[in-house]
Amino acid sequence: MHDHVRAARFRRPSRRRAGALAASALAALLFVTGCGVDSVAPSDVRDKAGDDGKGAFGRVDCREAKCIALTFDAGPAEDTPELLDTLKREKVPATFFLLGKNHVKKHPDLVKRMAAEGHEIANHTWTHGILTDLSENEIRTELDRTQQAIKDITGKEPTLMRPPQGRTDENVTKVCQELGLSQIMWSVTAKDYSTNDSALIKKRVLEQSDRDGIILLHDIYKGTVPAVPGIIKELKAKGYTFVTVPQLMAPAVPEPGEVYKP
Template identity: 50%
Template sequence: MRNAARAAHRTRAPTALVTAAALASALSGCGGGDVAPRDGATQQVPSASGTVAGAARSPGGSVDCRRTRCVALTFDDSPSVRTPRILDILRRYRVHATFFTLGKNHVLRDPGTVRRMAAEGHEVETLTWSHRILTGISPADARKEITRGREAVAKVIGRRPLLLRPPQGRTNATVTAICRQLGMAQVLWSATASDYETTDSALITRRILARTGPGGIILLHDRVDPTNRGYNGTVAAIAGILASLEARGYTFVTVTRLLAPAGPRPGEVYRDGPLGP
């Protein structure tokens, strides 16, 4: 438990599950609006751990984010032809990230990059099978989207993802119930650059720096979309984002490490860590 002085400085109290009404009022990433709803839960329970392709289930070393200015860097739509370049940059800065992968035409097409993510200590999670909006399809189809995406990762690295990023950050009570049954938590974000709509790497950098706070979850994309001129500035922005936030005293960790020593709770929705804004 944090002491009274720290609690007094929190800008908001943690809330329970993000409600469907709150989520319906805002669009989000992967082609939606800017920032996911800011009332995601920060409840914690003991997390599962294990090893994946020689990498820890909870990468990020022994950093204690209750005492350190932590931030989690996440990427959606992985892997793509740009992902190896991103991995090179992350390795140079000794940063671990969380990749939310798509099964169809991504994980199945490029399993080597997925194995590299895990081997280099990154967290490999799921963005579903084909990026269908879970709140707009039947419960049976939503469950299939989640489980097919999860199994695609498991076939490559030998571990089932425990974290789901709902496409466009859209979730509701039905999706939450499915995730609870599957033992998966839902991860949104607190900072995004809307890099799907601009190629300006300087603008992407400024947006992330302006929107990132302790315990935050950053959303970027590494996919290639031939019908959209966006995403092309993301790779060029990463080094500047890493260097600038490290200069401000931030330590980059995976989402699971951000929530340690407890961990993500199945069905719960998170947009930041326990000490987030």
């Protein structure tokens, strides 16, 4: 039920692999919810921040409005321009958790466009390595290389990261604290790594969406980007306002190392 992107070439899953991916997804969910690393809901820290919080609001105050955050992992990729066109047309800000090696480095123009159009740029590691399987130095390399690549393009280092498959532990948390990165999980997943059916992706998102939720999608799969206009339309009709993850938490400011999960 998590982010199952292959680190090397990001081939779309075949039917033979679907069962294995599903089993791996379940294992990832159990890891996140039962690994002993505490998480906090963005709405809780937001509501406790008080009026003197330093977090920047978007178009609305999510303490009052019905907010939801749309996030995309593992890009940019060939379908990202179409996605950015949709978000611009619909005036929807998103949070992009970017991969470094074969994505940020390959599509610097798209990274620059994301930043210019007001989206939040975040870190999804360099090669999509499973951080809990790595040493502290290897974790640091996975994150820091992507930090620097994004900074070289946008002039700004990310303050958010999403660990591949949502897998985190004390070592990951320690390195994130050092690098100034908060860990962002999610509450909605369309499992778009397992289907190219845009109607199904839309249905899954709408069924799981709730106030203060964080939607996980991937702009690297063929069925995902075509599903986004319908998702936006339906959620707007239900009274939702789309915000970035930091805007969802305002006036609180995400803390480095902290794990945030709706």
